Amino acid sequence: MERITVLGATGSIGVSTLDVLARHPERYQVYALTASTSWQQLAEQVRAHRPRFAVLSDATAAQALREALADADCDTEVLAGEQALVDVAAAGEVDTVMAAIVGAAGLLPTFAAVESGKKVLLANKEVLVMAGGLFMAEARRSGAQILPIDSEHNAIFQCLPLQKALAAGCELAELGVRKILLTASGGPFRSTPVAELAGVTPVQACAHPNWDMGQKISVDSATMMNKGLELIEACWLFNCTPDDIEVLIHPQSVIHSMVEYVDGSVLAQLGNPDMRTPIAHALGWPERVASGVPALDMVAAARLDFSAPDYERFPCLLLAEQAASMGLTAPAVLNAANEVAVAAFLQGDLAFTDIAEVNKRVLLAAQLTEPVDLDVVQLADAKARQHARRLIDAGLV
Numbered sequence: 001m002e003r004i005t006v007l008g009a010t011g012s013i014g015v016s017t018l019d020v021l022a023r024h025p026e027r028y029q030v031y032a033l034t035a036s037t038s039w040q041q042l043a044e045q046v047r048a049h050r051p052r053f054a055v056l057s058d059a060t061a062a063q064a065l066r067e068a069l070a071d072a073d074c075d076t077e078v079l080a081g082e083q084a085l086v087d088v089a090a091a092g093e094v095d096t097v098m099a100a101i102v103g104a105a106g107l108l109p110t111f112a113a114v115e116s117g118k119k120v121l122l123a124n125k126e127v128l129v130m131a132g133g134l135f136m137a138e139a140r141r142s143g144a145q146i147l148p149i150d151s152e153h154n155a156i157f158q159c160l161p162l163q164k165a166l167a168a169g170c171e172l173a174e175l176g177v178r179k180i181l182l183t184a185s186g187g188p189f190r191s192t193p194v195a196e197l198a199g200v201t202p203v204q205a206c207a208h209p210n211w212d213m214g215q216k217i218s219v220d221s222a223t224m225m226n227k228g229l230e231l232i233e234a235c236w237l238f239n240c241t242p243d244d245i246e247v248l249i250h251p252q253s254v255i256h257s258m259v260e261y262v263d264g265s266v267l268a269q270l271g272n273p274d275m276r277t278p279i280a281h282a283l284g285w286p287e288r289v290a291s292g293v294p295a296l297d298m299v300a301a302a303r304l305d306f307s308a309p310d311y312e313r314f315p316c317l318l319l320a321e322q323a324a325s326m327g328l329t330a331p332a333v334l335n336a337a338n339e340v341a342v343a344a345f346l347q348g349d350l351a352f353t354d355i356a357e358v359n360k361r362v363l364l365a366a367q368l369t370e371p372v373d374l375d376v377v378q379l380a381d382a383k384a385r386q387h388a389r390r391l392i393d394a395g396l397v
């Protein structure tokens with residue numbers, strides 16, 4: 001039995017993960033489930049999966065969960081706080097950790113899983129954007145296997161030769177790879193007139209045409225900051241630079257990304273837009289396990305379109321490319337500013353187009369340093385958040 005901790009169990013990725021796990025009770029056992037405040041949903045999940053631990057980062061919510069489970073026929077222990085998240089990620093009994101907390105909040109628990117040499121299924125892209133060098137170095141030291149859950153990165157992983165998967169750290173060129181083609185749907189505003197973007201609402205921004213996801217990543221998909229974060233994520237996961245990656249708009253989200261080789265071959269991974277496929281791939285790897293995703297109907301899909309991204313429409317994509325080239329703490333700064341700006345947009349305190357403006361101002365003003373450890377990264381993150389909040393609160397954008 002493989003024992004699994006699901007960090008962010010109540011989110012979109014967490015729910016899909018539990019769906020796949022429930023299809024293979026002979027293979028996987030849930031060790032811990034975690035969330036921030038959603039104790040009612042976590043209570044349902046605890047009743048269904050009977051983990052050893054349930055963790056809420058919020059202490060009041062944890063108390064409510066304890067009371068809700070008092071009459072339940074299970075001996076799940078309820079814990080609270082960030083240290084408990086770290087503990088269930090690093091526990092000796094755990095084989096595999098699904099890292100599916102959204103944003104910088106996942107930094108310490110996800111790092112703890114890597115540090116303790118787990119098989120880490122990585123959905124929480126923000127932590128690689130913040131501290132990719134530290135994560136990859138720590139994985140090499142501890143022997144942790146990081147398997148990408150982000151559909152594009154999972155597709156690239158599947159299209160790369162096995163030796164790349166087994167010996168992370170070798171150069172793409174040594175494997176005959178010419179470039180990575182990172183596909184993007186273009187989100188809900190791919191063809192909205194640019195002049196109308198300033199007035200779009202959170203509801204419109206979260207209505208992704210192909211994927212059903214959490215609010216933060218949905219807004220990131222609408223600004224294409226998501227693709228920018230994914231570009232940085234890919235550089236770390238596949239040991240390459242932004243020059244090795246071409247972003248390609250593919251509105252149908254049937255191809256999840258591609259790898260082009262020097263002989264002219266282009267390998268693609270296709271599938272329905274359902275995160276249970278990459279989750280099942282990473283859970284089972286190197287074997288294959290059923291995911292519950294219906295077979296792709298190629299006749300119904302009928303056509304696949306491609307175009308180049310438009311930087312005027314999607315300035316956040318350009319900013320992420322710039323942050324990737326700037327290196328140092330620039331990606332951590334950009335990520336922090338973006339988390340604050342997206343939260344403000346979702347609360348109705350910031351116009352959609354001002355997300356990019358906040359991000360740009362914070363990135364360009366930041367004093368960048370070498371991210372030698374997590375403290376440096378967290379300091380850069382905190383300062384960038386302060387700056388972004390100042391700009392938004394003072395109405396400076």
Ligand code: NAD
Pocket residue numbers: 007008009010011012013014034035036037038057099100101102103105123124125126149150151211212213214215216217275
């Ligand atoms: P979500 O908002 O649906 O869920 C987030 C989860 O994290 C919830 O369980 C929540 O309780 C927990 N969480 C939030 N803040 C927390 C905090 N401060 N402390 C502890 N836990 C906290 O998000 P999601 O869409 O499932 O995305 C999760 C991650 O996966 C993100 O990094 C996202 O970029 C990535 N991802 C998601 C998808 C998708 O299809 N949803 C696809 C690719 C990558």
Ligand code: MG
Pocket residue numbers: 150151152230
């Ligand atoms: Mg993705």
